[in-house]
Amino acid sequence: MLSRQFVRENPEEVRDALAKKGVDADLDRILDVDEEWRELKRKGDDLRHQRNEVSSRIGRLKQEGEEEEAQEAIERSQELKSELEAVEERADELESELERLLLTLPQLPADDVPVGADESENVERRREGFDDLRDLPEEVTPHYDLGEELDVLDFERGAKVSGGGFYFAKGDGAKLEHALVQFMLDVHREQGYSDVFPPIPVNSKSMEGTGQFPKFVEDAYRIGDVNEADYEDDDLWLLPTAEVPVTNMYRDEILLSEDLPLKHQAYTPNFRREAGEHGTETRGIVRVHQFNKVEMVNFVRPEESEERFEGLVAEAEEVLERLELPYRILEMCTGDLGFTQAKKYDIEVWAPGDDMEDGPEEGGRWLEVSSVSNFEAFQARRAGIRYRPERHESAEHLHTLNGSGLAVPRIVVAVLEYYQNEDGTVDVPEALQPYMGGQEVIEGHEKVGESALGSGEK
Structure with a gap:
């Protein structure tokens, strides 16, 4: 604030x-x-x-x-x-x-943020990985069709168990999600991050501290929505991002200058109501109500936050570089900048399975897999997080930054579509093979139950 x-x-x-x-x-x-x-x-x-x-x-x-x-x-x-x-x-x-x-006032945009009304005026800074694209099938099958054909994604049973916007990852699909999480955690450990495994429910004070509340309360899942009388003493919400609990670890605390910079990473499932309300993107796992993500959260001295922002972008990019997935970097203009952010870059991976007007010349579409944000002192002031430049000096608000490293389902989409072969199998990216027991190809599984049979075989 x-x-x-x-x-x-x-x-x-x-x-x-x-x-x-x-x-x-x-x-x-x-x-x-x-x-x-x-x-x-x-x-x-x-x-x-x-x-x-x-x-x-x-x-x-x-x-x-x-x-x-x-x-x-x-x-x-x-x-x-x-x-x-x-x-x-x-x-x-x-x-x-x-x-x-x-609390209703947003963070001020940094001076160098481009002025614009909406996402159409975001600025593409660069593209990476398009100089040496792998050979793709003549017609790339979208992940939602391929996932069902290989029986690694199951949308019908996900909807049966939990409703629309939920899915099962099965067999090699589940292995791929687990492998990506472990791979990302290992990459960020090499970059100097310490691991945090936070609570999944968070209270309103925590959601307020990072800026989700009061503005985005309608997007959150409250624990106890079904029968509030049974939960009248609870003030708990399913976290929308690990940014909330990890940032609020230090709420109302004073850190020392020698503690900084602090770099934490956390894997969590995340829950958001708003997902799945965007037309054609409701197909597949691009927008779902529950998704896995590795989040990087940084606490820094104010004079270091601009440099740390660029470092955080590079740390998120490294995951895509090692997976050899093409991507681009977008800078958000003022009109598309979030409520809490002074500056934000989106990292978007290229998924070639759907033709969309805003894709590269080869077709396909862009999927945001990370938003790297500098909040400056905005979150720290809301959450009461301060530091002492020197032990004898007065405490000041530090700066917080975060970025996804990365959102797992959309990387699954990119892998299924970009590493797909003409015969419908999917190559496992070389960097992930050690995390999948040396497996090099996803060939799919035999479906289970009568629904797997043709109508004449029942």
Whole structure:
């Protein structure tokens, strides 16, 4: 969140950021509440000063035997007390409102972020891996068809068990997901990351700390939605990303300068309601309600965050480079920048199984597999995460950054489509073969049950 002092002293800069990000927030109300709150604080200080003076007079008047004047002073002290209580009550109400309103203000975009209205004005920085593409089948089968043909993805049974937007990865499909997770974790360990395995349920305070709440509460899965009476004492949500628990590990704590930079990685399943509500992307596993992901979270000194941002991009890219998957880097313009981010790059892998207008010349489509974000002090201020530059110095808010390293289902999509062969089998990327017991090819499995039989064989 933005500090109230910053908002008070830089209203036009905040107003400009709201316009650039396309966020509707009542800045005028925030300024009015802040002004009234400050006026009440001044009034409260004046009333306390007056009451202290009157209290001093009461004792002196009693010593001097001035009982009538002492009684008048006591009555005046009680009047001042009542006045002060009313002022403090109103100030507390305004304080709560101000804190709530400040949560609706987004992070300011960094100065070098391109200005644009929406995703159509994002800037492609570069493409990698297109100079030496592997030979693809004349017609690449989309992952959702190929996955069912090989019986490594099962959408019908996933929907039966959990509803739309869920799937089973089976046999070599499950092995591929496990292999990708372990491979990614190993890559990031080499890059200096320490492992964290966090709780999957998180509380509202944690969701607020990283900026998911209050803005994105409708996208979250609450534990206890079915029968809230059974869960009235719980304040728990299924995490939408490991960013939430890992960042909030240090909520309301003070770290030391020598602790930084801190680089944590976490594998978790993730849960989001919004997935699967985007037309044609509901097919397959591009947008699902539950998905596996490895997340990288960094805590750094403010002066190091810009350099660390570039390093984080490179660390996410290395996974794609080792898998030899083609990809591109997009910089988000102001209108497509998230609520919490000062700067963000998306890393998009190329999946050749569907022809889409925004794909490369070879056809196919782009799938976002990582969003690398610099939040500067925005999350740290919301979550109360600070550090001491020196042990004798006052604590300051540090900077947080994160990036997926990477989102697993979309990498599965890219592997099934890019490493697909003419006969319908799929080569296992060389970097993954040790994680799949040396397996080089996914050939598929025999389907199980009567549904696998032709209509004349039942």
